[in-house]
Amino acid sequence: MTTPLGLSLEQPSPPVTTAQAAELAGSYFGLHGSIAPLAGERDRNFKICEPDGVTWVLKVGHPADSAALSDLQSSALLQVAAADPELPVPRVRKALDGSTEILWTPPAADIQAPCRVRVYSYVPGVPLHTVPASARLRGELGGVLGRLDRALSGFDHPAARHDLIWDASRVTRIADLVDPGDTEVRAALDHVAEHTLPRLVRVRHQMIHNDANPHNVMTEATGRDIVGLIDFGDIVRAPLPQEIATAAAYQLADGSQGLDACLDLVRAYHVLHPLTEEEATTVFDLMVARLILIVVITGWRAERHPHNRDYILRNQHRARLGLERALSVECDEANATILQALETSR
Known part of the structure; x- marks a missing residue:
């Protein structure tokens, strides 16, 4: 049956190990600390806790998601941060080069499109x-x-x-x-x-x-x-x-x-x-x-x-x-x- 669900729902999430996530966090976002996987529907998510207790979420997006869709999410959060700074939603952490995301292709034979990697503040609770x-x-x-x-x-x-x-x-x-x-x-x-x-x-x-x-x-x-x-x-x-x-x-x-x-x-x-x-x-x-x-x-x-x-x-x-x-x-x-x-x- 032809379905309307789209590739990001019909195909499995990208394969990402905890070690790979830690390397991405350190090399591109300057983040180091303990790391553990989090649940997700389309993306691969990891919780990173720095030694000083500050916690972040590294999100490896589904390769079927477009650059525009990824930018939409980050841009919306930046808009909210400017309009209502006290609203309890995640904040965007930019990469070391000043961008809101980096591109990374998992080293898997069946993954050819790059994934978009972003980091947001972790909301406790x-x-x-x-x-x-x-x-x-x-x-x-x-x-x-x-x-x-x-x-x-x-x-x-x-x-x-x-x-x-x-x-x-x-x-x-x-x-x-x-x-x-x-x-x-x-x-x-x-x-x-x-x-x-x-x-x-x-x-x-x-x-x-x-x-x-x-x-x-x-x-x-x-x-x-x-x-x-x-x-x-x-x-x-x-x-x-x-x-x-x-x-x-x-x-x-x-x-x-x-x-x-x-x-x-x-x-x-x-x-x-x-x-x-x-x-x-x-x-x-x-x-x-x-x-x-x-x-x-x-x-x-x-x-x-x-x-x-x-x-x-x-x-x-x-x-x-x-x-x-x-x-x-x-x-x-x-x-x-x-x-x-x-x-x-x-």
Whole structure:
């Protein structure tokens, strides 16, 4: 079957040893210290801790990723650092020659294209999914995303509209990957295609993080406060409400609060980066679209990359539960609830 997933999702990540990563860090970025691998979907990531305790992440990008896409991520982080220096996101560490990345080709017979190697500051903490859920944390996350999108407002880049399968506003592209027997997902996809996607031309579009899942959100060890948002690998120019919808989608499967839990994020986001009424009424269906993407894409990829199955499927079960919960709510009822929540949030 011809798929729309792209080479960076269909092909395995580049082979990189810890010794090779250490050599890259020292020779090109002047970094020396203990080094250990980190998980990743497309890239090879390594945590480097210098003797003085300062910690960095060395990222060896997938050889199928373009130079423009790599530059987009670094440029966006530089934009955020300038617009909101206190926002808890990674900071770019430039190479010794002043560039934001270096090119390196792994010494493997089947790797011919070079990989782009970058270094970002390490954001400490524990992933949101490992701590008890709370309205406080959901509100803080909504606020961080509101600040982030405000910082990215007006930012553009030649690769801003790149071809990203995780773009919920283009969810119909994965229609051929849906199991013919999965009537639930098929019905949800048809609804979004018919009732929501045509309306997105009337909402604002801008650069968004697009992947505030609980593995990319860091809290302090006690789980009291949000301390960071990581992984800008899926940044893209997309409908503005897709940002908070993506984050809120992961809340539907947490506990029994359902849509109420999502409202904590949406209200806090709205305070800092207000949504129009039209934008607010697309949030729920964009949540559904994100859940469809998770269920379909992760299932497809896990079959083709069994060695990375656990990481790929880390959100699969929760997404299925969330989708079931979303489909039990009438769309008009959900939209009315969201609009009412936003009216009382400012």
